[in-house]
Amino acid sequence: MTKEIFITDYNCVTPVGFDVDSNWTALLEGKSGVALHKIIESQEPFYASMIDSEKLNKVFSENFENQDFTKLEQMLLLSLKPLIERQKITEDTLFILSTTKGNISLLKNQTELPEGVFLSKLAQKIADFFGFSTKPIVVSNACVSGVMAIAVAKNMIQAGKYKNAFVIAGDELSEFVISGFNSFQAIGSGPCKPYDKNRNGINIGEAAAAVYITSERSENEKFSFRVLGDSAINDANHISGPSRTGDGLYASIKNAMTEAHVSPEQIDFISAHGTATLYNDEMEAIAFNRMELERVPLNSMKGYYGHCLGASGLLESIISMEGALHNTLIPSKNFEEIGVSQPVNIITENKTSSIRYILKTASGFGGCNAAIVLEKC
Structure with a gap:
């Protein structure tokens, strides 16, 4: 019989809230993180969904002593911390990072390649911070990465390689990504309108999210x-x-x-x-x-x-x-x-x-x- 796999915990950090409850309340009220932002000095402001860096720094400093982290790393750490506090990391626990560009912003104005720009280094840094002993897995397959990361965890646990997994995902707004989407005119002129007759492109956003996946449910879980x-x-x-x-x-x-x-x-x-x-x-x-x-x-x-x-x-x-x-x-x-x-x-x-x-x-x-x-x- 195939082993059953469960998601029993999750969290997220987004422009509309730094936990699931605040995000859900915002969604019920129809609030959006999409607004006009000027990110590239040489270009006009455009619509995007961006996390307030000052607010992020404040919340991060309230939760972590070490401040030597990039914006993306702060987002990832904040999203994962509550799950780590509620669940247990063992030698059979898998750690997966889903991201497309990682710390791509570290490349700006650099003549040499910073070590932190490698996705494997980003994953290892987060894993080491929380004390994972298994080798991290990076899932970076364009925009399906987040969904595939869940699938990878499921299949790894079903294969008996691990008993449970923490999956985190994150990407930040960057000049690199914005310039890329701009190059083939895919960015919308206003707030995006999925499936609408007058849709004309995307709004880039940034967020981090984390889930706990296991084959062994406990009676203490609020949901699964x-x-x-x-x-x-x-x-x-x-x-x-x-x-x-x-x-x-x-x-x-x-x-x-x-x-x-x-x-x-x-x-x-x-x-x-x-x-x-x-x-x-x-x-x-x-x-x-x-x-x-x-x-x-x-x-x-x-x-x-x-x-x-x-x-x-x-x-x-x-x-x-x-x-x-x-x-x-x-x-x-x-x-x-x-x-x-x-x-x-x-x-x-x-x-x-x-x-x-x-x-x-x-x-x-x-x-x-x-x-x-x-x-x-």
Whole structure:
């Protein structure tokens, strides 16, 4: 019999709150972290979701004595600390970091390569701080990294290599990332509008998130979610553009649901990728329809958090689970009029709903796609 895998704890640090409770309250009130910011001196301000550095420093100093950490490292440490205090690290505990760019900001104005810019060094620094004895694993596969990190933990534990895992994810706003998205005109002119007729691009965001994954539930846990199925498929469509037919995402969803033994009729909620670019949202709508999921309530969290890159999948999974605990569906912010060719059931207001099975999807550069199915226990 396949070993059951559970998520029993989580936390997040975002522009709208430094823990899950404050984030959930903000979402219920429709608050967004997306606002105008001037990040590159030579460019006009643009819409992004950014954590207040002064507030972050203040909260960090209240929780940690050592101040020798970058902004991203502070975010990661703050997100993971409450989980470490509630759970136990053993010699069989896995540590996974999900990120796309890590400490990329350390490269600015440097003539030599700083050691801290390597993702393996970032992971080891966080792991050493908390006393992990196992070698950290880095999952860095574009924007599906956060979802894939959950899948990697699940499969490693099921294979008997570890008994439990702490998974953290984080990315920060940087000139490097902004310049990259600007180069192919993907950044929206205003707050992003996933699936909307008038969508015209993404808002970049920053956040950190952490989950605890285990095969051994205890009676003291406040909640638990089974990770029933997962899949990651690369359709090799294009270096940055998503497949026009949704092949990779469709196959990822199908595989994950097959492993989970869950039918389309059983899915209660879809937490979609929803970047608000023209082609991503269209591709997702096609894939969902191919899987006969067009009637399932769906949202994108990008209108609240922006696109947080390697943190998005993990952060949005956490918000999905929190919604299931509260039996509440959060609307897809800024959506007004359907702008994709296939029908999708976009959530437009806070709704009370019984949520048992959650489908979380993600897609990213290079043709990567991923999906997981979660069950509220």
